[in-house]
Amino acid sequence: MNTEPAKASGETAESPGALASLLYLFVFIAVVFLVAAAGGAVTATSVNDWYPTLEKPPFIPAPWVFPLVWNFLYFMMAIAAWLVWKTTGSFDRSGYPLAIFGAQLSLNLAWSILFFGLKSPVLGVIDVVVLDVAVAATIIAFARFNRLAALLLVPYLLWSLFATYLTIGVAVLNR
Template identity: 55%
Template structure:
């Protein structure tokens, strides 16, 4: 390390050598991360909405099941946090190549999140969705741990998502038990 302080545009020798993305690129990628997660939110919502008034309405549900309007409100907030979280890791790492494994885990858990909607609502399979959500929970936990090593705020932003997914696990398990 040199004895002089780092200027805003220069990194200290002890920091990673990845270059910080420029402002315009960073803003574009923030919207890219948000578009990524909200695309899968929209696809999952499409599968879900098509079954709310028909199949889902006929199921017995546990007493802690929120009103239907609560789900899109909570999920939109969580998807926003997920998009912001992924962007923070991309930005901190200095790009996709440098973000490697943590961003790959992130992408996988977003796909698993979408898959739950397909299995539960699209295939009408609460039992299959219960198995799938356990895999999703493991992916979310792995995502948090991987992000923690890169950007702690990014990891912390995923904690509400993990908490809601644990609640969703309870709901899924109870729907399966009450309707088998």
């Protein structure tokens, strides 16, 4: 599999040094997990009292599955973003795909705020549908620079689509 950068706009990437690369790997992981922690904090406000009172659609996973899957997906997202940055060699050249990545990460956090914080499954549905589109757009944008980075986001898109089903199910069953 080719993980070399696609020559976007005729530019060739100059690889960052090993120390800078490692530092930025930790930065990407830290940023993604800070967003994850913020979402988790919002989720914790109603996951034990309001959420259990809701009717759920079929195939909802056990509660312990969600943090396990999300931590794995957040780690893959951070690695994917880092790979795009590393492939391009700079934020100038990776700005567009990383901006889309940032938008989808923001939408991911917004879902927790809307669904659990505001206790609004309907607003959660709107957000998660836009999130699905943003994740797909991120995969497409990442693929232009690093195919492995794009592939690392495919499980996230699949889980996001499953979350869309669950969110719509909760919204419909609890009108």
